[in-house]
Amino acid sequence: MVLLIIITLLIPDRGLEAITKGDKELEHKLKVIILETEVLRQDGKSVPSNEYMTAEIWENMLKLPSRSGRTKYLDFLFRTSKKKHNKLVKKLEKRKTYEEQLANKKLSPKSLPIEEHALKYGLSFNNIFIRFNDSTMNNFYNSRLIQAIQFGQKLAIDCGYDQNMTKRENQYTAKQLNLLFAENRCNHDPFDIHYVNLNKESELTKMFYKHVPTMFDKEFPMNSHEKSYLDLFPKQKLVYLTPHCREEMGSFDHDAIYIVGAIVDKVNHEPLSLAKAKREGITMRKFPLDRYLQWGSGSGKSLTINQCVAILLDLKDTGNWNYALRHVPRRKLSDTTTVSNNFKHSYNTPESFSSRKKAYEA
Template sequence: MEALANAVQKLQWEIRSLLRISQKTVAPVLWYPSAMTSMHEPSPEFLSKLTSEENKKVEMILKEFDLFSRLSKRFPSKLKDSDWKTLLEVSTRKARYEQAMFLYRKEILEAEDMKKKEKLREGRRLEAANQIRNPTFISPYLQTKTQEWSQFRNVVEAYRLENHPILAVDCQFLNRLSPRGRGLTALQLQYLISENRNSQNPFRLHFVNYNKKDPKIRELEKNKLQSLANPDVFCPIISNDGFKNVFEAEIIYLSPDATEELESVENNKVYVIGGIVDRVVEHGIPKMASLEAAQSANVLARKLPIDRYVDFKSGSKFLTLLAVSEILRQVNLHGDWSKAMEVAIPKRNIRAAEEKNPNARAAQARIHEFNAEVLRRVEKRLGKDVVQK
């Protein structure tokens, strides 16, 4: 049956290609031999700690992943116990399929990163060899250390001299996010730490309502926020307390749902942003979570004056943590909101749909349809998805 289905699918694909008819999917959805191996199975130690219900869910996920691996080449080569821990938390088949694709992309990026690092190490070896043959007064090593010291000094001075605003990330939402949402937020927090450390005008960066004892938070630190466990990383300052208990200065909580706009960014004030990303729907987070957090703490809530300076033609007005921090940094430096928005807001948000590359949009639609077809075939084999908590 599968061989026949493959033949029909290939024939339809070739006929449409020959007639130059637009394809529904980015590639024909075919049946392949299973890519599942023992590297994808959870360890006996992991399984021994699960409840009977969780073990049943593992069996169900193994069946799903076997079919995923047979229908799509975008499939990870292995699954770690930490990946299984995340999969058990995911409640829908579609989300588990998306998690499988995410792990595949992660493997590709890690492999590319390893190649870049090896190329960098090789370059340093050549530089060192050249340095021995042609010595100079300043070695690349000393130049690197001088740059690192300069960055460290900028951050320390921001705290000591209080000559830059306090930027606080409210982390109370982290353990309520979905696994994917939590991972995306952690990635942005990591970017935020790096960007702030490398900036010539760093914030006094704080993470508040950050519960280090929470298992989900510890998992993030282990896999995505390793810099927080690094004793050499000075920034940010971590606190389990709420912002009202940490800061004495005036606190302004940034929320897109606030009624009043932020007018300026001053060195003697605290600006709080919620640790949430908008790329995935979060059922455990209220739609106006940041505004509710501000009202609950009885602090000022303000929104960025985006509508006044930017004509959004597509995409979401809910900006990333990195974009918000960069807008605040730019306004603090020169006070020009228009210029700050131009620097921080992606160009794709100010272009209408008709201005964007139609080929790229068509390709994205075909990818979406390919994934939908994979899920339809899995449903035909295993039955409708039963949402499990």
């Protein structure tokens, strides 16, 4: 009876049916997990409040095979919820202080919060400088993407590996795709990126959608396709970048359409991109990492998706591998060779982009 009351409070009947989809075995397992969660809460363990436990979280709890895994997941959710709560409390306190100062007419540049310090002029503190809001900057960066769609070089991100990754790997991939999108649109000459093989019902797409909720809007400059790159671009121009092939990428080809696989392989280390490119008969290349970099002992040579695209952006601008490979994390490299010293010098150079390009061309 107590268990029935707890389940009714936490998950309504329709919510329970939506999670288990009528499966009696899953329903029984979910009830056991709910009781297990309440026992942990009564024992004083790190368990988030009931308001934070959504249907999606219960679905994730069902997928975890062990009790220790569920305990760690609840501890992670507890710490995340506390951070959000503390951030909200600080925001409300700051707002309350500002309103009290405004009511008492004691507003001055020194009494304002740090981010509000500025010269004040005339009526209502009008300023001679234009304030650039986040929306203004977003429109500016999106205008670069619109120009790239019209005139820029195309780049394909293959998102067809979601079924070969675990839930956590899909989360990492979605985060890297978000960083990739942000870094590309901030570049002065961005790629026209096409996210291909993107199934709207896949776990990866749902996680990516949380980072970019406007990705499917018609007016948003983002190209997402459920079709393959073979259906969108000429096959003779496609070059699949995979670290498992033998042939290295010499110079950057401005006429090629490079393909980067959206995959994080922390569990499955099979050469999936190599097998896919061979099966489809596409030209393959890899970054010449060993030629330009001296790797440290015990460090992996794998790069994230956003690091690969950042390398391609710099390589497209300068054609200089020493400069483009600055995006490789320094912790992976050894500082004992001449090659790495040259790399470090090119990484720390204060020269502008134009001067670097002229020096390289000379």
